[in-house]
Amino acid sequence: MKVTSKDVAYVADLANLELTEEERTGMLRDLNSILEYVDRLNELDTADVPPMAQVSDRYGVDESQQGSARFAYASREDILEGLRKSLRREEALANAPDADDDFFRVPKVIER
Amino acid sequence: MDLTSLTIDAARSAVQERTTTALALTEAHYAHIKKEDGQIGAFLTLSKERALEQADRVDRMAAEGKTLPPLGGVPVGIKDVMSTRGVRTTAGSKILEKYIPPFDCTAVARMEAAGAVVLGKMNCDEFAMGSSNENSAYGPVRNPRDLNRVPGGSSGGSAAAVAADMAVVTLGSDTGGSIRQPAAFCGVVGLMPTYGRVSRYGLIAFASSLDHIGPLAKTVKDAAIVLGTIAGRDPMDATSADVPVPDYVAELDKPVRGMKLGVAKEYFGDGLDDEVRQAVEAAIDKLKGLGCEIVPVSLPHTRYAIPTYYVIATAEASANLARFDGVRYGHRARGVKTLAEMYRRSRDEGFGAEVKRRIMLGTYALSAGYYDAYYVKAQKVRTLLTRDFDEAFRKVDAIVTPTSPTAAFRLGEKSNSPLAMYLADIYTVTADLAGIPGISVPCGETTEKLPIGLQILGKHFDEATILRVAHAYERAHNASLGMTNR
Numbered sequence: 001m002k003v004t005s006k007d008v009a010y011v012a013d014l015a016n017l018e019l020t021e022e023e024r025t026g027m028l029r030d031l032n033s034i035l036e037y038v039d040r041l042n043e044l045d046t047a048d049v050p051p052m053a054q055v056s057d058r059y060g061v062d063e064s065q066q067g068s069a070r071f072a073y074a075s076r077e078d079i080l081e082g083l084r085k086s087l088r089r090e091e092a093l094a095n096a097p098d099a100d101d102d103f104f105r106v107p108k109v110i111e112r
Numbered sequence: 113m114d115l116t117s118l119t120i121d122a123a124r125s126a127v128q129e130r131t132t133t134a135l136a137l138t139e140a141h142y143a144h145i146k147k148e149d150g151q152i153g154a155f156l157t158l159s160k161e162r163a164l165e166q167a168d169r170v171d172r173m174a175a176e177g178k179t180l181p182p183l184g185g186v187p188v189g190i191k192d193v194m195s196t197r198g199v200r201t202t203a204g205s206k207i208l209e210k211y212i213p214p215f216d217c218t219a220v221a222r223m224e225a226a227g228a229v230v231l232g233k234m235n236c237d238e239f240a241m242g243s244s245n246e247n248s249a250y251g252p253v254r255n256p257r258d259l260n261r262v263p264g265g266s267s268g269g270s271a272a273a274v275a276a277d278m279a280v281v282t283l284g285s286d287t288g289g290s291i292r293q294p295a296a297f298c299g300v301v302g303l304m305p306t307y308g309r310v311s312r313y314g315l316i317a318f319a320s321s322l323d324h325i326g327p328l329a330k331t332v333k334d335a336a337i338v339l340g341t342i343a344g345r346d347p348m349d350a351t352s353a354d355v356p357v358p359d360y361v362a363e364l365d366k367p368v369r370g371m372k373l374g375v376a377k378e379y380f381g382d383g384l385d386d387e388v389r390q391a392v393e394a395a396i397d398k399l400k401g402l403g404c405e406i407v408p409v410s411l412p413h414t415r416y417a418i419p420t421y422y423v424i425a426t427a428e429a430s431a432n433l434a435r436f437d438g439v440r441y442g443h444r445a446r447g448v449k450t451l452a453e454m455y456r457r458s459r460d461e462g463f464g465a466e467v468k469r470r471i472m473l474g475t476y477a478l479s480a481g482y483y484d485a486y487y488v489k490a491q492k493v494r495t496l497l498t499r500d501f502d503e504a505f506r507k508v509d510a511i512v513t514p515t516s517p518t519a520a521f522r523l524g525e526k527s528n529s530p531l532a533m534y535l536a537d538i539y540t541v542t543a544d545l546a547g548i549p550g551i552s553v554p555c556g557e558t559t560e561k562l563p564i565g566l567q568i569l570g571k572h573f574d575e576a577t578i579l580r581v582a583h584a585y586e587r588a589h590n591a592s593l594g595m596t597n598r
Contacts, residue, residue: 003476015430015475016437017468018456030469030530031476037531038419041489044496051491052498054321055307055547056351059572074350083347084215091214097444104439107451 003031115140116277119598120186120334123280124227127174127185134167134174134185138229141187145231145278152276153253154269156192158232159199163187166229173227182337184227189273189282192233193240194220194325195314199230203316204238204248204266207436207443207462217314218349219283219325219342226341231279235269238464239433240285240318242266243293243536244526247466252523255298257562261520264294264536270328271298281329281338285315287322288421289516289540292552295328296515296565299554301582302328303335306573307547308353310339311346319428320351322421322544331598332553332583336360339575355573363576368584369403371577374508378414379539385518391556391564392514398588399512399581409504409511413496414542418534420497421541423477423490429467430474436462469530498546505571510578513539515552515565539567549575553582555589 008027012019019027052058060073068075076083089102098105113126115137126132142160149155170185190196193203195213202208216224224230237247245253245268253268255261256276263272267284271294274282284291286304295302303326310325317323327338340361345354375396380389400406438444438458445457463471477486504511517538526533543550548569555566566585570578590597 007476008472011472011476011479014479015471016434016452016455016459017463017471018460019468023465023468026465027469027472031473033531034422034473034534035476035486038423038486038490040419041416041423041493044413044416044493046489046492046496049492049495051488052495053491054351055498055572056353058498058547059308059353059355073354076347076350087214092440094214095211095441097438097442106439107448107454109451 002035003028116144118280119331120183120280120337122598123186124180124182124184127170128180130174134170134229135164137185138163138167138187138231141231141278148276148278151254151259152256152272153251154235154273154276154278155189155232156202156204156235156250156269157200159196159230162199163229163231166224170227170229181225181227182341183223186228186280187231188223188228189231189234189270189279190220191236191267191270191282191284193236193285193316194283195316196220196230196233199233201233201316202250203240204236204250205462205464205467206249207459208441209443211441215314218311218346220314222342223283223338234267234273234282237266237268238467239316239429240266240287240290241429241466241470243289243533244521245269245294246523246527247464249464254523255520257299258520258560260522261562262297262523264297264520266290267294267328271295271300271302274298274300274328274330281327281334283325284328286324286326286544287318287425288544289537291326291328292540292550292565292567293516293537295552296563297520299563300328300330301332301335301551301553302326303339303551303575303579304543304549305339305343305575306549308351309355309549309573309575310342311349311352313346313348317432319425320432321428322425324544332551332579332586333361333364335551336364336579353573358576360576360579363580364583366580367403368399368581371404371510371581372407372508373399373404373581374407374409374504374511376409376411376414376504376511376513378411379513383517383535383538384514387558388514388516388518388564392566395555395566395585395589396512398592399585402584402588404581407508409508411500411504411542413493413500416493417497417542417545418538420490420493421537421545422473422534423486424494424545426470426474427477427487428474430471430478433467433471466530494545497542501546501548510581511569513567513569515539515567519558519562519564543569548572549578551578551582553586555585
């Protein structure tokens with residue numbers, strides 16, 4: 001077993017999930033079974049293989065440049081207004097579970 | 113004229129020539145949905161008001177004698193992971209049960225600008241995570257060919273709606289096979305374009321480096337028309353590529369004679385159903401008969417694709433789904449006292465089992481001490497998988513494989529084993545990881561009359577070639593069945 005119930009509790013905490021006792025038991029079983037399968041990757045020697053984060057790296061990057069100039073293909077003019085107008089306040093708040101006229105409302109964060 | 117069995121060109125021409133109207137087409141589809149969808153479950157939300165307004169706009173154009181755009185009056189469905197302004201968008205999740213986006217996904221906006229009538233939003237696995245559509249919070253979709261079977265996933269509603277003539281064409285999304293596998297299971301055409309070919313703006317993110325939007329259609333030509341409509345650079349998505357978009361329809365009829373098609377033994381190994389193997393081998397013979405040269409190629413890292421995918425996809429998902437916190441949109445738990453408790457309980461109540469499982473796996477893979485062992489390792493293997501294709505495409509123009517190792521399985525058949533479910537994507541995930549385009553086209557049926565899909569994979573930005581091969585195959589296959597080409 002790679003993952004222990006302590007790991008499950010720790011990772012659930014990182015992921016902002018609570019999980020019921022039953023869910024934790026299932027998670028322990030499923031994560032171990034999946035990770036055991038993932039271990040297959042260790043059959044491969046990848047010491048000299050560069051990691052690939054995304055596909056665009058392969059056709060957009062200017063290899064002759066350094067730093068952000070390498071990714072010039074993805075850059076655009078900085079426009080004050082942005083690419084589209086900002087949402088109106090009431091539109092931005094329309095989907096909020098709780099809001100007043102100006103702000104999203106959440107449980108009190110700071111105790112005094 | 114049967115208004116619900118038309119292809120794009122037939123529907124558009126009928127509206128253009130005033131033999132029918134966009135309104136009549138739209139209403140015929142809604143009537144068909146009302147009759148059929150109770151047992152299939154493909155639609156989650158109908159956008160009637162928006163559809164009727166658009167149909168009216170198109171009809172006025174036609175009445176004025178204006179030339180209709182490519183999708184003028186064509187009724188379409190949109191997978192419910194794509195944002196639609198003013199129309200509920202759930203991503204198949206309870207956490208977004210009441211979410212009404214304030215903006216449109218670029219692909220949807222382009223479809224409508226080309227005259228498409230959006231009938232509604234298609235059922236799918238929650239956040240597009242699944243291979244059977246059984247992970248939808250709103251109930252499963254059933255395969256129109258056999259109601260006891262799954263339609264595939266995650267774009268199950270998109271595939272089933274096209275198969276059951278409830279929409280002429282639909283948009284789906286593909287992160288590990290979610291367009292091609294349901295297309296194969298339901299007997300329709302499904303196209304995943306190259307990564308970056310179609311803007312992801314407004315697509316609710318699952319795994320950002322793997323998500324693709326593409327069409328599910330009745331014919332290869334319809335898929336080509338839709339791709340031409342939605343493809344091309346969008347400043348709202350920095351990963352959308354500034355690569356010229358060819359006229360895909362004009363490319364369709366170019367000859368396939370002399371084309372080199374790769375066949376990789378890694379896609380015909382253990383786990384491949386015999387009937388699927390026979391159908392795909394017969395399809396390859398047919399392509400040979402059309403003058404294609406069949407060339408053996410090797411994709412040696414194929415057996416590492418699923419584990420690579422499930423580390424990278426879940427890692428990205430765990431980050432993308434962090435935004436669901438019950439503050440700005442989505443479900444919020446009641447009766448919570450602190451902010452932290454609100455986050456946790458809202459997510460606990462809002463997310464389904466598979467989504468939680470993937471968030472957990474992804475968070476684990478990214479956590480301190482495991483990041484290099486899992487996430488970076490998987491990224492390195494992703495390089496190797498991509499190099500396999502680079503090598504193969506030096507020798508061939510396209511690669512032909514089965515789309516899925518089996519035909520549609522039964523509802524509940526794989527529900528108890530996440531790993532067994534993941535293996536349903538064994539022939540599709542690698543293309544997502546490498547960012548290359550792929551299409552699934554129907555190539556026969558099992559003895560139980562379940563559809564089988566032939567997958568054709570192409571080079572980056574070379575959708576034209578795979579569409580051309582798929583189109584040639586489709587014509588030859590239909591001819592051999594004594595069917596007229598639509």
